[in-house]
Amino acid sequence: MVKRQYIPLLVTVGLFILIFITGSFRYTGFFSLQVLLNLLIDNSFLLIAAVGMTFVIVSGGIDLSVGSMIALTTMVSASLLHQGWPPIIVIPVVLMIGILFGSVMGAIIHYFEIQPFIATLAGMFLARGLCYIISINTITIDNAFYTSMAQTKIKLTGNNFISISVIIALFIVVMGVYLAHYTKFGRNTYAIGGNEQSSLLMGLPVARTKIMVFGFSGFCSSLAGIVFTFYMLSGYGLHANGMELDVIAAVVIGGTLLTGGVGYVVGTFFGVMIQGVIQTIISFEGTLSSWWTRIVIGVLLLLFILLQRLLSEHRFTKRR
């Protein structure tokens, strides 16, 4: 018998397989390893950002600054590279900016008791605004390291390949799973999301954990930004516009409760994959326009929320 708490996760995985099989029957050339790998290649930045967001949402918060942080990272990287900084310095610098940005938001949220929604909204405005202060135009990147990162194809069996970004994304997913389920930090995050007051009374380091959670999310967004620069080879203030929504949707479709305390990084992985496969189907269909993606994702969100509601109904009535 499957544990009740795993049902949303299984539904997500099942749905992904179902959509993929449907696509395979409908379109010739859909059922191939490369299509599956392309899902990873095209969504690696989304995946990285979503892992960080999973932790934030599990801790009972929300981070709206993800998309802007990605844009800021592309912008800072591009302008620093343009001034002749070597990538070996640029990458740590932007990662540090991400961690610092996230941690400061976390500290403000915790110490001044400001709603995560509002604090990260301010962070979102700030990061986007800083992009435009750096430049309102696109800055292209022609650095040799970045172009080689963009073009390197890692051969797998046959003619299939993945990019370096995929390796980074998969590494972050594995690290996320490890952090969530096998470390003190992960357990504290789940505890805070379950009930912050109890966690405090239990003597868990609430302040430190909260700040670390937002710091980790900031790290993930700036790493996603770096991967995004590999993908786009440019910095631009409008990059990743509205991506925070895609990220939140992926986390929710992955079975994480927005109320906090419940969720799996693996679920988020499949949440991103579902969004990717919907987009692939729409591009295979050709006639369906891109706005259908949004509508389908909206419907999926509704279904998953209803499912979770149905599953948790029992538990809630018992507790009362």
Add this chain to the structure above:
Amino acid sequence: MIKHRLFWPLCVLSSLLLFNLIYSPDFFSIKMKNGHLYGSLIDILNFGSPLILVAIGMTLVIATSGIDLSVGSIVAITGAMACLSISKSTDQNGWVILLIAVGASLVLSALLGLWNGFLVARIGIQPIIATLILMVAGRGIAQLITNGQIITILSPKYQYIGSGSLLTLPVSIFIVAIMFAIASLLTRKTALGLFIESVGCKPTASRLAGVRSKTIILMVYMFCGLCAGIAGLILSSNVSSADGNNAGLWYELDAILAVVIGGTSLNGGRFNLTGTLIGALIIQTLTTTIYMVGVPPEITLVVKAVVVLAVCLIQSENFRDMLRGRRKPRSYSSKHEVKQHG
């Protein structure tokens, strides 16, 4: 006086206006041209009217400890709907088609609000998620209505809603005034406001006390949808076109900001419509000021971020204590406790 809820918002607004007075004395001049009044102050009211409308609806939703992320999408859908129905008719300036278009769009926006309310009140989904669905799907729907294009219409009568003038003032100001008066009278002269606040504190307790909390939540979301719908009509009529992708973009965030700046707590349980009005005016004045000063518009976002943080920090008790130099261990107010078990 410092304790008064409107003290800080009014301080911010007046310091913004004071800055403008010193920077460019023209700011306060209002001229009469062709029977219409012109001036920066009128512009702020005129261009700020959609935001004020959305924020009025948002205030009531937040008062029930909810939030509505879908208002931007509703703005886009309503504008698209109205422009589509007008563009389909042969006589774009006819009264009948105009009334049908406006009526149908407003009914649609109210229904969309009702849908949000249904998810929140009946199904019991957390408001931020329930409205996220329409926020994500809504822009898709708006683009579906306009078929992904920008619909342009030619109808002076429809244009009147957004850019016409009545008694020398823009029509949109009157629309805002009417909606604000309705909302204020209903919530302050009847018991409705009290009911909304009690639902925001604790829905279960209010239900046991005989308040129909679910109906109230439904109605509040419907009203919010309707307000967003009217804002959508004003916006689309102002530019005589509907853009499913960009109309009302980021309106939900600006509206929530206006509400928070106005002193309504996001925890629900109390609200302040006048504060929201001032909050929305602060945002609009800030935008106008930034344009006037000649600061690159790109910096608007940074300034906005700083203002948001400043206002939130001032309202945070812990921050004020820290400024006074007496930090205390993090305490949990009774309200916080209620939220945790809710």
